[in-house]
Amino acid sequence: MTDKHGDTGKPGHTTPASDPKRRSGTLGPLSDLERHLPGEWWRTLFNAMYLQTDGDVVENKVITAREVDVFLNAIPLARDARILDLCCGQGRHLIELASRGYSALSGVDRSRYLVRLARRRARQENLNIDFHEGDARKFRAKAGGFDCVTMLGNSFGFFERDSDDLEVLKSVIRVLKSGGMLYLDIADGAWLKEHYERRSWEWIDKNQFVCRERTLSEDGRRLVSREVVTHADQGVVADQFYAERLYTRDQIRVLLERAGFQAVQIQEPYQPETERNQDLGMMGRRLILSAKAPERVSVKPRSGPRPLTVLLGDPRRPDEVKLGGVFSDQDMDTVQRLKTALIETGAFDVTYLDEHATLLDTLRRDRPAISLNLCDEGFMNDAFKELHVPAFMEAFDLRYTGAGPACLGLCYDKGLVRAIAESMDIPVPLETYINPDDRTATIPSVLPAMIKPATGDSSIGITQDAVVHTPEEALRYVGKLRETMPERAILVQEYLTGDEYTVGLIGNPGIRLDALPILMVDYSKLPADLPKILSYESKWQPESPYWTEIAYKEALLPENTRRDLVDRSMRLFERLGCRDYARFDFRADANGEMKLLEVNPNPGWCWDGKMNLMAGFAGMTYSEMLLDIIEAAEARYAAADSLAQVAVA
Numbered sequence: 001m002t003d004k005h006g007d008t009g010k011p012g013h014t015t016p017a018s019d020p021k022r023r024s025g026t027l028g029p030l031s032d033l034e035r036h037l038p039g040e041w042w043r044t045l046f047n048a049m050y051l052q053t054d055g056d057v058v059e060n061k062v063i064t065a066r067e068v069d070v071f072l073n074a075i076p077l078a079r080d081a082r083i084l085d086l087c088c089g090q091g092r093h094l095i096e097l098a099s100r101g102y103s104a105l106s107g108v109d110r111s112r113y114l115v116r117l118a119r120r121r122a123r124q125e126n127l128n129i130d131f132h133e134g135d136a137r138k139f140r141a142k143a144g145g146f147d148c149v150t151m152l153g154n155s156f157g158f159f160e161r162d163s164d165d166l167e168v169l170k171s172v173i174r175v176l177k178s179g180g181m182l183y184l185d186i187a188d189g190a191w192l193k194e195h196y197e198r199r200s201w202e203w204i205d206k207n208q209f210v211c212r213e214r215t216l217s218e219d220g221r222r223l224v225s226r227e228v229v230t231h232a233d234q235g236v237v238a239d240q241f242y243a244e245r246l247y248t249r250d251q252i253r254v255l256l257e258r259a260g261f262q263a264v265q266i267q268e269p270y271q272p273e274t275e276r277n278q279d280l281g282m283m284g285r286r287l288i289l290s291a292k293a294p295e296r297v298s299v300k301p302r303s304g305p306r307p308l309t310v311l312l313g314d315p316r317r318p319d320e321v322k323l324g325g326v327f328s329d330q331d332m333d334t335v336q337r338l339k340t341a342l343i344e345t346g347a348f349d350v351t352y353l354d355e356h357a358t359l360l361d362t363l364r365r366d367r368p369a370i371s372l373n374l375c376d377e378g379f380m381n382d383a384f385k386e387l388h389v390p391a392f393m394e395a396f397d398l399r400y401t402g403a404g405p406a407c408l409g410l411c412y413d414k415g416l417v418r419a420i421a422e423s424m425d426i427p428v429p430l431e432t433y434i435n436p437d438d439r440t441a442t443i444p445s446v447l448p449a450m451i452k453p454a455t456g457d458s459s460i461g462i463t464q465d466a467v468v469h470t471p472e473e474a475l476r477y478v479g480k481l482r483e484t485m486p487e488r489a490i491l492v493q494e495y496l497t498g499d500e501y502t503v504g505l506i507g508n509p510g511i512r513l514d515a516l517p518i519l520m521v522d523y524s525k526l527p528a529d530l531p532k533i534l535s536y537e538s539k540w541q542p543e544s545p546y547w548t549e550i551a552y553k554e555a556l557l558p559e560n561t562r563r564d565l566v567d568r569s570m571r572l573f574e575r576l577g578c579r580d581y582a583r584f585d586f587r588a589d590a591n592g593e594m595k596l597l598e599v600n601p602n603p604g605w606c607w608d609g610k611m612n613l614m615a616g617f618a619g620m621t622y623s624e625m626l627l628d629i630i631e632a633a634e635a636r637y638a639a640a641d642s643l644a645q646v647a648v649a
Helices: 048-053 061-074 092-099 112-124 162-175 189-195 249-259 329-345 359-366 388-395 405-412 414-423 471-484 536-540 559-576 610-617 622-648
Strands: 082-086 104-109 130-133 146-151 176-187 199-203 208-216 222-231 235-245 262-266 286-292 306-311 348-353 371-373 431-434 449-453 490-494 500-508 512-515 519-522 551-554 580-588 594-600
Touching: 061 092, 061 176, 061 286, 082 092, 082 162, 092 104, 092 112, 104 112, 112 130, 146 162, 162 176, 162 249, 162 512, 176 189, 176 249, 189 249, 249 262, 249 286, 306 329, 329 348, 329 622, 348 359, 359 388, 371 388, 371 622, 388 405, 405 414, 405 559, 414 431, 414 559, 414 594, 449 471, 471 490, 500 559, 500 610, 500 622, 512 559, 519 610, 551 610, 559 580, 559 594, 580 610, 580 622, 610 622
Parallel strands: 082 104, 082 146, 104 130, 146 176, 306 348, 306 371
Antiparallel strands: 176 286, 199 208, 208 222, 222 235, 262 286, 431 490, 449 490, 500 512, 500 519, 500 580, 519 551, 580 594
């Protein structure tokens, strides 16, 4: 995304070659502009034509310098201040700042064309500016890494839903330092509703002119625009649609405060000038806002590192889930990487508890201030007792990170999670439950199918043979599971053959709940004769192709798909009682419908696990991810304390 003149020529809405209207390059007269508005128009509308149609403003150095003057007058910043320009476009504001001596500058924009142009222009002027591609709702940047984030030139409010705008603001808070500043330059919504031009036209150069028409959306909250660009020789070269949400002063203030911003200030409206007397559209009159990010717990408080207790599995005891039934050198290396990462935060004085024989006495005696619960092995390394550790913490009235015992117990049973998801209209695979005592159960007709234990984690009981294609294969694998795990129920589940994705969430509902960039499981290098699944071998057998050939990468999804997966995950997070962090796995069926595979309320915390991989996609280090989880728990307890004080009062 980029800064937006209200009426621009972005390469936009084009008709398919099969459309008979394609010959003229235009859709002709339309009575309903909103019906033709692409849901994600901003993905493709910012390119070279944008710089032509909007050039009177966005390519004007004098106007750019004035906009930077207004910004610096509102928020005076030191020359070494770390500034991020979100939706930076071709980098005009950052280049102007760099020319004035500002040295720690970064820009993010959705348009690959404009980002590449920004880099080229910065190099030509020997300016050191970091430009990156990214979506304003989920961009890669270090948490707390900036003193100020700007959104200049009317680049806010492009999304279809105001919840997406809220997501943008929450992402900004994540990357701002404690008390950092946001500077926002947006269309004056109340003024535009009354003064927008319904139709206009102008020459944009010696060969091209643009005709524009506008209307309010059906709900009256967006200004929908159409632009037809005509070349003197080539005829119509673009017929495109776009929109912007129209915020009033009160509405944008409420949205900023919902996101967590404080001290919102709104200046007098800003009205730019145009050298060719251009129709300025949504750029004609703009609101200038500043707001302060909330104060966070300091990474290095003046009083020194704060105490933290970490609960781990017991390396002295056997563990049937692990290969060979014991902690390996790899497991010990993982723990050491954890310790190094917690040291790197500089925030904690850490005590590690991993001897389960004395764990209860130690907790009762020492009463840690807060514990990072990483004992996903379960008490006494018994996976069935994963919920016991938080249950002890609850019994002793101690504070800890992650899900409580009720949530862990519920999510341990995959069938129960499936039933809850289905009741929430979240698609799930077809499934048959086989009770461990039921020896007459029939194999369902859904084939191919995946057969797995109804309870458990770490993919135990799921091997390459778990995917079956015939009733005979199904009976054999059910028999195998009954022999090796006689106490466990069995699920016979529709085998999903589409792409597989993971959503990671950190935070808590009502406080701050953020989605990490979505992860995709890449099975493309797995031998063709092996089923594409995350089997036990993928986690525990380094010599297996499931270990060596499966890769994990950031998902490139259509925005509506990404949004749906995140929305489903957040609803499940709250419904199941997850806390602080959780992971949600989805996979598409043969028709492309995304279905829930699993919810993990106590996901793997290790340096090479999915959660940290997704954090890396967001520009976070391992240390930062761990700190984020701990601070999510601290914020949750602080909120509970505040409510308790109000209740007493």
